[in-house]
Amino acid sequence: xxxxxxxxxxxxxxxxxxxxxxxxxxxxxxxxxxxxxxxxxxxxxxxxxxxxxxxxxxxxxxxxxxxxxxxxxxxxxxxxxxxxxxxxxxxxxxxxxxxxxxxxxxxxxxxxxxxxxxxxxxxxxxxxxxxxxxxxxxxxxxxxxxxxxxxxxxxxxxxxxxxxxxxxxxxxxxxxxxxxxxxxxxxxxxxxxxxxxxxxxxxxxxxxxxxxxxxxxxxxxxxxxxxxxxxxxxxxxxxxxxxxxxxxxxxxxxxxxxxxxxxxxxxxxxxxxxxxxxxxxxxxxxxxxxxxxxxxxxxxxxxx
Amino acid sequence: xxxxxxxxxxxxxxxxxxxxxxxxxxxxxxxxxxxxxxxxxxxxxxxxxxxxxxxxxxxxxxxxxxxxxxxxxxxxxxxxxxxxxxxxxxxxxxxxxxxxxxxxxxxxxxxxxxxxxxxxxxxxxxxxxxxxxxxxxxxxxxxxxxxxxxxxxxxxxxxxxxxxxxxxxxxxxxxxxxxxxxxxxxxxxxxxxxxxxxxxxxxxxxxxxxxxxxxxxxxxxxxxxxxxxxxxxxxxxxxxxxxxxxxxxxxxxxxxxxxxxxxxxxxxxxxxxxxxxxxxxxxxxxxxxxxxxxxxxxxxxxxx
Numbered sequence: 001x002x003x004x005x006x007x008x009x010x011x012x013x014x015x016x017x018x019x020x021x022x023x024x025x026x027x028x029x030x031x032x033x034x035x036x037x038x039x040x041x042x043x044x045x046x047x048x049x050x051x052x053x054x055x056x057x058x059x060x061x062x063x064x065x066x067x068x069x070x071x072x073x074x075x076x077x078x079x080x081x082x083x084x085x086x087x088x089x090x091x092x093x094x095x096x097x098x099x100x101x102x103x104x105x106x107x108x109x110x111x112x113x114x115x116x117x118x119x120x121x122x123x124x125x126x127x128x129x130x131x132x133x134x135x136x137x138x139x140x141x142x143x144x145x146x147x148x149x150x151x152x153x154x155x156x157x158x159x160x161x162x163x164x165x166x167x168x169x170x171x172x173x174x175x176x177x178x179x180x181x182x183x184x185x186x187x188x189x190x191x192x193x194x195x196x197x198x199x200x201x202x203x204x205x206x207x208x209x210x211x212x213x214x215x216x217x218x219x220x221x222x223x224x225x226x227x228x229x230x231x232x233x234x235x236x237x238x239x240x241x242x243x244x245x246x247x248x249x250x251x252x253x254x255x256x257x258x259x260x261x262x263x264x265x266x267x268x269x270x271x272x273x274x275x276x277x278x279x280x281x282x283x284x285x286x287x288x289x290x291x292x293x294x295x296x297x298x299x300x301x302x303x304x
Numbered sequence: 305x306x307x308x309x310x311x312x313x314x315x316x317x318x319x320x321x322x323x324x325x326x327x328x329x330x331x332x333x334x335x336x337x338x339x340x341x342x343x344x345x346x347x348x349x350x351x352x353x354x355x356x357x358x359x360x361x362x363x364x365x366x367x368x369x370x371x372x373x374x375x376x377x378x379x380x381x382x383x384x385x386x387x388x389x390x391x392x393x394x395x396x397x398x399x400x401x402x403x404x405x406x407x408x409x410x411x412x413x414x415x416x417x418x419x420x421x422x423x424x425x426x427x428x429x430x431x432x433x434x435x436x437x438x439x440x441x442x443x444x445x446x447x448x449x450x451x452x453x454x455x456x457x458x459x460x461x462x463x464x465x466x467x468x469x470x471x472x473x474x475x476x477x478x479x480x481x482x483x484x485x486x487x488x489x490x491x492x493x494x495x496x497x498x499x500x501x502x503x504x505x506x507x508x509x510x511x512x513x514x515x516x517x518x519x520x521x522x523x524x525x526x527x528x529x530x531x532x533x534x535x536x537x538x539x540x541x542x543x544x545x546x547x548x549x550x551x552x553x554x555x556x557x558x559x560x561x562x563x564x565x566x567x568x569x570x571x572x573x574x575x576x577x578x579x580x581x582x583x584x585x586x587x588x589x590x591x592x593x594x595x596x597x598x599x600x601x602x603x604x605x606x607x608x
Contacts, residue, residue: 089488184393186511187531207490208512211529220603222524225515227491259606293608299524300604302563304597 002042002067002116003248004141005033005241006108006133007123009047009061009071010080013097014276016231017088024277025057027080028123028147031237034281035268036121036245037064038289043245044114046070046133048102050077060282069111077102090229091206110136119248122146122167123237127159134166143253145169145244146198147236150176165197168253171240173204186211187218200258202243204236210262214255221262222300224270224292231276235269238281242268267292306346306371306420307552308445309337309545310412310437311427313351313365313375314384317401318580320535321392328581329361331384332427332451335541338585339572340425340549341368342593347549348418350374350437352406354381364586373415381406394533395510414440423552426450426471427541431463438470447557449473450502451544454480469501472557475544477508490515491522504562506547508540514566518559525566526604528574528596535580539573542585546572571596 007029014021029047036043044067051073062068083097108129120141122130130146146167152160153176160180164170170193174186180196181189186203190213193201201213205223212219243265250257267289274280311333318325333351340347348371353362355377366372387401412433424445426434434450450471456464457480464484468474474497478490484500485493490507494517497505505517509527516523547569554561571593578584 185531185533187529191531205512208509209524209526218529218603219606220513220526220529221606222513222526222604225491225522225524227489227495229489256607260608263606263608297608299522300526302523302525302567303560304564304567304601 001118002044002114003036003040003119003121003244004044004046004070004110004114004117005029005036005121005123006046006130007032007121007125007237008080008103009045009049009053010082011053012233012277013081013083014231014233015085016090017086018230019276021276023081025060026082026234026277028125028237030061030278031234031272031281032121032123032241032244033061033066034064034278035238035241035265035272036248037066038268038284038286039242039245039264040248041065043067044070044117046108046110046114048072048074048106050079050102051075053079067113070109070114072109074102084233086232090232108133108136115139118142119244120144121240121244122163123240124149127152127156127163131159131163131166134163143168143244143247145171145240147171147240148176150179153179161196167198169200169202170198171202171204171236171243173206173236177201177203202262204239210239210266212258212262214258217255219255219259219262221259221266222296223266224295224299226270226273229273232273233277234281235272238272239265239269241265263293263296264289267296305422306348306418307340307344307423307425307548308348308350308374308414308418308421309333309340309425309427310350310434311336311425311429311541312384312407313349313353313357314386315357316537316581317385317387318535318537319389320394321390322534323580325580327385329364330386330538330581332429332541334365334582335538335576335585336425336427336545336548337365337370338368338582339542339545339569339576340552341370342572342588342590343546343549343568344552345369347371348374348421350412350414350418352376352378352410354383354406355379357383371417374413374418376413378406388537390536394536412437412440419443422446423548424448425544425548426467427544428453431456431460431467435463435467435470438467447472447548447551449475449544449548451475451540452480454483457483465500471502473504473506474502475506475508475540475547477510477540481505481507506566508543514543514570516562516566518562521559523559523563523566525563525570526600527570528599528603530574530577533577536577537581538585539576542576543569543573545569567597567600568593571600
């Protein structure tokens with residue numbers, strides 16, 4: 001039994017109103033696997049980096065008990081690099097550079113030891129690669145969660161729809177749900193998307209929380225109101241990783257556990273944005289997480 | 305003991321993607337008093353109309369047990385009129401016409417029989433008139449709730465700040481909270497606004513729900529995800545009226561009752577938007593309201 005996370009492991013250079021970084025570790029698989037590792041100790045990565053990637057950064061990942069056998073290191077090649085600058089409202093950003101490098105011809109190799117995968121997190125990548133990973137699993141995992149973004153809807157909608165068909169849970173933001181469905185109302189959008197394949201849809205609304213749709217049930221999760229968002233990079237990946245990590249831990253897939261998984265995922269994402277990159281996410285303590293989850297409970301509970 | 309609502313009683317002409325109306329009854333005091341009347345049977349209006357206002361529309365209000373002694377009818381004058389057209393997303397609208405008419409020199413008269421007022425709802429009007437109403441109460445009401453909007457922040461910020469000082473609860477939307485405080489983070493905005501006078505701040509976020517701030521406590525209320533919003537006109541006033549009506553009914557002001565009041569106010573607002581104008585709000589049944597509140601509970605509850 002294991003949880004396999006596929007996605008980018010990469011360098012980011014980030015600028016926010018609070019400061020800027022040189023190249024630091026980023027990538028969907030990095031954030032998601034770190035988040036999952038707080039709940040589940042059999043988390044494994046499938047990704048690719050160049051030999052410019054720092055050994056210490058891989059050690060950091062391994063130190064969280066994350067299996068990196070599926071992390072390919074390409075000699076003489078460079079890691080994926082993204083540079084971006086957030087606007088003052090932190091809700092929008094400009095991409096300053098995107099260098100695909102090793103990602104350009106990424107062929108995801110699934111080590112034999114990963115074939116016990118029960119939980120599969122498809123971090124944001126081309127839908128074609130996400131689909132390949134599903135196909136390379138000898139046995140269909142118990143739960144497949146897919147994250148994606150508007151970029152793939154713009155340039156690879158057919159591939160995206162093919163992959164969406166195969167997954168159990170899709171996580172996208174509200175604008176993406178509208179784009180994917182052609183419906184403005186999120187309720188109608190969810191109805192259409194649930195007909196495309198996924199049994200569960202999570203619509204992420206950033207500072208407004210998240211909505212979970214399943215059949216005719218809806219759950220509205222709050223976001224923790226924060227005085228300061230230092231760096232939003234990776235928050236969505238952290239959410240997804242925490243979400244699937246929590247489900248792998250509890251082991252039973254139902255609406256009630258999905259709701260809690262969203263709260264735990266949101267709690268981890270609320271830490272992620274407190275510092276640059278993975279800095280805050282790398283050294284969380286279990287009691288900090290419990291305390292944060294308690295804040296979510298008190299934030300949204302009422303008794304009528 | 306009574307609940308006094310001050311605000312506009314007016315004509316609206318509304319256009320939405322679903323259709324358009326001729327002049328129909330609208331106004332902040334109309335929506336708020338109708339909403340409050342479902343919880344509290346001693347609701348009283350202070351407002352002004354012209355003699356073009358229809359007797360049947362006043363009868364409709366009276367039929368909800370609402371006292372209209374404070375509703376002035378100006379002979380030979382015309383009622384306040386607003387015409388607007390909503391965009392396809394229903395989140396933005398163009399104002400097509402605003403005719404102040406009787407509102408231009410509105411002098412709010414508080415009948416002697418209203419001086420038992422314990423709950424005062426200051427619906428959206430010039431901050432100067434809202435302040436006058438507070439001053440004309442012989443005894444300060446137990447709870448004063450003030451609604452306002454960006455328009456007054458643009459043209460009468462000093463007056464607005466004077467009135468804000470005097471109230472217990474301020475209800476504004478997220479953009480208005482940012483404008484009033486000069487802070488983008490809603491947590492920081494709330495901290496600043498709570499220093500301006502109010503003990504409680506409600507930030508309305510439309511389809512994203514509402515936030516209640518009080519000292520260091522925060523409550524995040526969900527909005528009911530709706531497949532169709534037919535006409536958003538009056539939703540904010542309905543929310544405020546339901547909110548204060550519920551508090552008048554329970555009679556004790558504390559954070560826990562405030563949270564429930566927000567849920568009841570949100571439930572009434574979710575009905576309001578189902579039809580044009582006050583149509584849906586005029587003939588609600590108590591069991592419909594209870595059923596809707598149950599939906600809010602199931603929407604946002606989780607057990608960790």
